[in-house]
Amino acid sequence: MTTLNSVRLLEQPLPRPRRDPTGYASARVLEALLEALLALRFLEEGYTRNAAGKAFQAWRALTGALLALERDRILESLRTEEERRWLEEKGIPRVPSSRLKPLARLVEEAGYKDYTHYTSTALDLHDYQYHGPDPSGDMSKYPDPEEAARDVTSILAKLTRIVEEHAKPKLEQAGKWTREHREALEILKQKLRRA
Template identity: 40%
Template sequence: MEQLPKPWFDIKRYREVRLREALYEAELAEEFLEEGLVRNAAGKAWQAWKAVVAAYAVDRLDDLRKAFPGLKKPRGARRAVERALWVIAIMPTTALKKVAQIIGGDVDLYTNLALLLHEYQYNGPDKEGVLSAYPDDDVAARDIRRLVQKIRELAR
């Protein structure tokens, strides 16, 4: 299995590998949906979306350097790296929306959907709409399919 290159070593290759990862994760999301594993499918769609955002973030590195200045020492690393590159590599949930806004367009808009599905993945359906925006699995499955379609479009 190919190891994910670190963006601070080879940013272009990193982008290619993350887009391939997005397609693999999207395929798994669809397989899980076919098996009725909707929450698992939401998790795979979420991972695929994070990979898409990370890949597209590479193209906005200068803007990310302004938004995430300074250095960050990755766990287990010997030296610090640019915080913007660390964000691209890890794509933490707490930074996802800000990065998506910097990228703009469909990436920003669909990040909202991905965040809702991430919430659903952990909390499941909620008829009252307190813990999840999805009242049932069928509503979530429709959004998972919509997100997977956009992932395929952006990753090609």
């Protein structure tokens, strides 16, 4: 896994996204990477429902990071002051699950292709975490653990690409990409190649 220091960093209070959006994004990206590693670990051990939950948490953390990194562009695109206030006070800091799809749409409109599609998959995995496999499709979209495991791997691969291609360069430019980020990303890429 990664260093104990990485885990300790996650236990620190988050920077306030209004005051330090890049610091907040940096913390959320590290959280996303570590949650993704836990998801893969659970998959390796056969705990598909737990893996689905961790994959969802990783995607949610990534969404918060991207909202913070693209905050100015997204705020300009919003029509009302009420929408802007909600985004800054609740959307970015809390990333509520109940509003994840509209938040994902904002991320996609800021230039992240297919983000809403992958967010829908993350929400399906969130349901699977609670309901498990359901061949009838009434409680879960996944008839068996293997289908869920494929989506866990798929969403984590997309998360890895987004971090590497978008978040990492922005955080490096701001001096907020750390050794912990680098190590976690490298381990995640190695594990995904073997998955």
